[in-house]
Amino acid sequence: MIYDAIVSRLHRLGAKPLGLWRFGAAAAIIAVSTGVAELLYRLLSTTRLSMVFLAGVLVCAVTLGSYPAYFAALLAFLIYNIYLVEPRFAFQMASPEDVLVLLVFLAVAVLTGGLAGRLKDEALRNMRRARATSALFEASKALSSTSDEDEIRQLIVKQMALAAKGSAMISHGARLWRYPEDGSPRDLPGALALSSQGWRVQVIAAEGEELGLAAWRSSAEDRPDEDGDRLINVLVDLGGAAIARARMAQTNADLAAASKTERLRTALLSSISHDLRTPLASILASASSLKAFGRQFSPEVSLDLIETIEEEAERLNRFVANLLSMTRLESGALQLNRQGFDMAEIVNRCATRLRRLGANIERVLPNSPCPLEGDPILLEQALDNVLDNAMRYAGQGRAIVVRLTDLGAAALLEVEDCGPGLEADEHGRIFDKFYRGRTAGASQGAGLGLSIARGLVEAMNGTIAAQPRSDNQQGLLVSMLFTRETALAA
Known part of the structure; x- marks a missing residue:
């Protein structure tokens, strides 16, 4: 729709007013034709030299346009009559044939000059339209590549100045955009005060909303150009439409972000409420049972309830630690406590803790210690x-393999489960915050655990990745690689 309006306005562009210098140039061309005719008259002693003047009229038409060609035809008619028609140097005809010759000469000169001039004028108009279309295309391409209002106004003011062959400015509120910087008043009221010096002003508007004011002026060497003004009017309208589009895009982006934030907040609150409620319920049930029936329980039952309280409290502690780590990772406030440690000890502690929760953990460890410099607490949390x-998706009692490999310059820690695995396009996304795989089903979780693990591993300058199992069995393989040089530099 905008393009159609631009094209229709371009087709209404008129011819540029002719300068007086073109009529002077036409007179000079006819003077040259007269000189050539005089030379031929002396050499050939003939007065049948009308074609010399017709050639001059055609040259005027082709180079200068229609109106200078008409002027040249009239001037050639007068000179031809006075200079070459007998009696010479007198404005009278010796016979009716001379009158007919002169009238035919005038008619032919006017017709040929007019036709050639119109072709010239049409070529000039087409050239101006092509330049205007090219300028609008470049402006449209530049405007479509940005949604920043300031950049849009800066692009438009530059295109306005180029189209006006002078200076331009745009104001919106207290802000001002100028091009060139040293060629415009420093405020729009200053331009309005100088309106007698050629400044023109147009309101920038779109959908009934005023978006600023645009002002422009041609340079002293170029007098006001109607075509340029019309092109600038289209540019201003185009800029208004681009600003309106940018505002609409920003509004849509804000609405989408707000909607996404609300969905994430709802999902996070739902997950947090579940992850907090489950261990709290176990702790409350065990504690209340001990309080009410502790003397009636056997030592084994009491110990089991106490261990349940301890395990669920540790689960709560890990959950709170995850929330704190997520906050610190996002704020950049995570601090590393660098020290040397044996990665095998980290694996053993994590495996022992999860075995108490019923997990089937199989460890594959090197025969000798696997030292690393870094933060053991962060690695253990990751x-x-x-x-x-892995335990959540592998299923109760199914094996989870933890494999630690010392590669010399690096240490590779792998966790392999027997769960449903991931689809091919999910292996990179599984570490995104709040992302849950399409095979997760009804499994509880906010999708934060692996995202936090990635942040903690990368904080130690390590890398973490997910891929299918190497033995082509169902499940997922998560690998964490720590090079000893980068870990030392962390």
Whole structure:
């Protein structure tokens, strides 16, 4: 729709007013034709030289346009009559044939000059339209590549100045955009005060809303150009439409972000309420049972209830630690406590803790210690999150393999489960915050564990990745790689 309006306005562009210098140039061309005719008259002693003047008229038409060609035809008619028609140097005819010759000459000169001039004028108009279309295309392409209002106004004011061959400015509120910087008044009221010096002003508007004011002026060497003004009017309208589009895009983006934030908040609150309620319910049930019936329980039952309270409290502690780590990762406030440690000890602690929760953990460890420089607490939390994710999806009692490999310059920690696995396009996205795989089903969780694990691993300058199992069995393989040089530099 905007393009159609632009094209229709371009087709209404008129011819540029002719300058007086073109009529002077036409007179000069006819003077040259007269000189050539005089030379031929002396050499050939003939007065039948009308074609010389017709050639001059055609040259005027082709180079200068229609109106200079008409002027040249009239001037050639007068000179031809006075200079070459007998009696010479007198405005009278010796016979009726001379009158007919002169009238035919005038008619032919006017017709040929007019036709050639119109072709010239049409070529000039087409050239101006092509330049205007090219300018609008470049402006449209530039405007479509940005949604920043300031950048849009800066692009438009530059195109306005180029179209006006002078200076331009745009104001919106207290802000001002100028091009060139040293060629415009420093405020729009200053331009309005100088309106007698050629400044023109147009309101920038779109959908009934005023978006600023645009002002422009041609340079001293170029007098006001009607075509340029019309092109600028289209540019201003185009800029208004681009600003309205940018505002609509920003509004839509804000609405989408607000909607996404609300969905994430709802999902997070739902997950947090579940993850907090389940261990709290176990703790409350065990504690109340001990309080009410502690003397009636056997030592084994009492110990089991106490262990349940301890395990669920540790689960709550891990959950709160995850929330704190997520906050610190997002704020950039995570601090590393660098020290040397044996990665095998981290694996053993995590495996022991999860075995108490019923997990079937199989460990594959090197025969010698696997030292690393870094933060053992962060690594333990990251491994806990990966193992917790594997235990949630692998199913009760199914094996989870934790494999630690010393590669010399690096240490590779792998967790392999027997769960449903992931689809091919999910292996990279599984570490995104709040992302839950399409095979997750009704499994509880906010989708934070692996995202936090990635943040903790990367904080130690390690890498984490997910891929299908190497033995082509169903399940997922999560690998964490720590190079000893980068871990030392963390």
